[in-house]
Amino acid sequence: MSEERVDVDRILSNPEESFTATYNQRDLIVYAAGIGESDLQFTYEYNEKFAAFPLFPVVLSFKGESHDVVPFPPPTLSATPDGMPVVNPAMILHGEQSLELFRPLNPEGGMLQCKTKMISFFNKGKGTLMETETVMQDADGPVARLISGSFVRGLTGFEGKGRKLPPRVQIPKREPDARDSFKMLPTQAQIYRLSGDYNALHIDPEIAESVGFKQPILHGLCTMGVASRALYKRYCRGDPALFKSIRVRFASPTYPGETLETVMWENGNTVYFQTIVKERNVVVIDGGEFVHAGPASAQL
Numbered sequence: 001m002s003e004e005r006v007d008v009d010r011i012l013s014n015p016e017e018s019f020t021a022t023y024n025q026r027d028l029i030v031y032a033a034g035i036g037e038s039d040l041q042f043t044y045e046y047n048e049k050f051a052a053f054p055l056f057p058v059v060l061s062f063k064g065e066s067h068d069v070v071p072f073p074p075p076t077l078s079a080t081p082d083g084m085p086v087v088n089p090a091m092i093l094h095g096e097q098s099l100e101l102f103r104p105l106n107p108e109g110g111m112l113q114c115k116t117k118m119i120s121f122f123n124k125g126k127g128t129l130m131e132t133e134t135v136m137q138d139a140d141g142p143v144a145r146l147i148s149g150s151f152v153r154g155l156t157g158f159e160g161k162g163r164k165l166p167p168r169v170q171i172p173k174r175e176p177d178a179r180d181s182f183k184m185l186p187t188q189a190q191i192y193r194l195s196g197d198y199n200a201l202h203i204d205p206e207i208a209e210s211v212g213f214k215q216p217i218l219h220g221l222c223t224m225g226v227a228s229r230a231l232y233k234r235y236c237r238g239d240p241a242l243f244k245s246i247r248v249r250f251a252s253p254t255y256p257g258e259t260l261e262t263v264m265w266e267n268g269n270t271v272y273f274q275t276i277v278k279e280r281n282v283v284v285i286d287g288g289e290f291v292h293a294g295p296a297s298a299q300l
Helices: 008-012 024-036 056-063 190-194 205-210 220-235
Strands: 016-024 092-101 112-124 127-138 141-153 180-183 243-250 259-267 270-277 282-292
Touching: 008 112, 016 056, 024 190, 024 220, 056 092, 056 112, 056 127, 056 141, 056 190, 056 220, 092 112, 092 127, 092 180, 092 220, 180 220, 190 220, 220 243, 220 259, 220 282
Parallel strands: none
Antiparallel strands: 016 112, 092 141, 092 243, 112 127, 127 141, 180 259, 243 282, 259 270, 270 282
16 A cells, blocks of 8 residues: 555544443443353352452443444444545454553443543554544543554555653563463353454454465454463462453464463563463463553562
8 A cells, every 4th residue: 555545643633523422331241241250259249349350441332332242343432533444344353452440430330421532543564553542431431442453454655653662571481380271162252242352253264264264263462361360360369459451462363163372471460471372382362461460470
């Protein structure tokens, strides 16, 4: 794609977009089931410690105010920004995701005002990394800050701009401090999609095959949810307020029914991690970094 078709200054100067997202206790329970959670803290509304799983805000950009099936892409996600050529949606991959949680969500349900803006647009050789920041707040103030990085295959030939990208996480060479395995259901994608991401790639075999996959793949954010469960279980002592931030790079697709092993290296209150499909010995989440407010763990 030619340089004339990509106007980076115009792309990054697009106005901030706003949308409203709502959720109820049923949404919290459905999401927890979608990432394979069975702990009553996240799946039973009468549990004395019932809570929103900390990663739950990542689905709100998909569901918005709807509590029914929504089209994909949903109206809450930005359309092609001014200055960027129209590209085939199948050429856009969810490459990276981060979440900073300022405080736990209200487990009774609620309404969040969300503001989204593109913050970087970089030429990466075989394609483009574009990052979108979303800040969510309720009546009491900010709740979460998300940065979603998408890779647009084939969009090149320009000089990128935007925020200074954080350094890549370097996974330690030593033996890990902890491992956690979880075998997913063959229907994991069908359950997870009920939280708002109805992309046909995750359920329709013909769509999946048309873009080069042997079968529908699992949502990357579902894989991230499974990894987050392992981290929460080990480091947060049953308290969502101890879950501070997480970022991942999606390295390879996962298929429903596979076994995910999350491998963790501790460095004080920071944990570096990878998630691996055991059956294929393939890293599907790389460069993971998790920060918690629990007791500091061993130093590297």
